[in-house]
Amino acid sequence: MRLLDIGTFKEYYRYVTEENRNELTHLFDAISTNLTSFFREPKHFDFLKEQVLPGLIEEKKKRGSIRIRAWSAASSTGEEAYSMAMTISDLLMEPRGWDVKILATDINTQVLKVAREGLYRDVRIQSLPKSVLSAHFLKGEGDKEGYVKVKRDIRDMVVARRMNLTAPRYPFKKEFDFIFCRNVMIYFDKATQRAIIDRLYHHLKKGGYLFLGHAESLTGHESPLVYVKPTIYMKK
Numbered sequence: 619m620r621l622l623d624i625g626t627f628k629e630y631y632r633y634v635t636e637e638n639r640n641e642l643t644h645l646f647d648a649i650s651t652n653l654t655s656f657f658r659e660p661k662h663f664d665f666l667k668e669q670v671l672p673g674l675i676e677e678k679k680k681r682g683s684i685r686i687r688a689w690s691a692a693s694s695t696g697e698e699a700y701s702m703a704m705t706i707s708d709l710l711m712e713p714r715g716w717d718v719k720i721l722a723t724d725i726n727t728q729v730l731k732v733a734r735e736g737l738y739r740d741v742r743i744q745s746l747p748k749s750v751l752s753a754h755f756l757k758g759e760g761d762k763e764g765y766v767k768v769k770r771d772i773r774d775m776v777v778a779r780r781m782n783l784t785a786p787r788y789p790f791k792k793e794f795d796f797i798f799c800r801n802v803m804i805y806f807d808k809a810t811q812r813a814i815i816d817r818l819y820h821h822l823k824k825g826g827y828l829f830l831g832h833a834e835s836l837t838g839h840e841s842p843l844v845y846v847k848p849t850i851y852m853k854k
């Protein structure tokens with residue numbers, strides 16, 4: 619509002635809804651809460667590593683498929699999608715022989731720029747195990763001192779796109795093997811949450827898993843998703 623020299627919310631509302639719909643992008647960029655971290659809610663990554671991926675990889679091998687597709691819905695600056703990619707890569711004997719893609723989507727265009735670049739302050743990774751640091755990050759030098767960059771093979775697995783989860787339809791033809799949609803549902807009312815869960819369900823493969831954030835659950839929603847453990851659900 620300061621940038622546009624608009625003094626009241628009422629006037630700004632009129633500007634966004636009647637005069638310049640493109641302003642919505644700036645509005646979303648300014649008001650969305652983007653807190654995230656690498657391997658946030660580590661139990662999800664343990665579950666992925668121990669309960670989801672071994673079976674998934676076996677099943678793909680049996681069917682002669684090399685394709686793994688996952689979605690970090692509301693990915694913020696990309697740490698979640700990269701954590702998923704690192705977990706998958708660590709389990710594949712020969713990652714180069716596989717076609718792994720993690721779609722990272724968010725409504726905020728600024729966070730997606732960070733996600734695409736994969737460059738982070740080194741304080742953001744200081745609590746990660748040494749093995750993860752050496753396997754998946756490069757230490758910045760010169761003007762990149764104090765930063766780390768996600769290694770190329772992992773960055774290549776992640777594709778970042780702008781997408782609004784409240785859109786009535788999602789533009790995917792293929793289903794995902796698993797979906798992380800964490801710490802975003804809390805911002806929506808019950809009806810919107812319900813509609814989003816239905817769409818996520820629709821784009822999840824049979825036998826695929828949905829991971830929600832720690833304060834989120836499907837309690838109170840009638841859902842065809844089967845409860846596996848707190849915040850983890852499966853499509854039967």
Ligand SMILES: C[S@@+](CC[C@H](N)C(=O)[O-])C[C@H]1O[C@@H](n2cnc3c(N)ncnc32)[C@H](O)[C@@H]1O
Pocket residue numbers: 650651652653654655658691692693694695698723724725726729781782783784799800801802805831
């Ligand atoms: C708190 S962050 C969660 C990041 C990550 N999933 C995690 O759990 O660490 C919430 C993200 O949801 C995004 N978001 C909010 N509303 C959205 C919407 N309608 N569609 C897509 N993303 C949205 C915000 O821009 C923000 O990056």
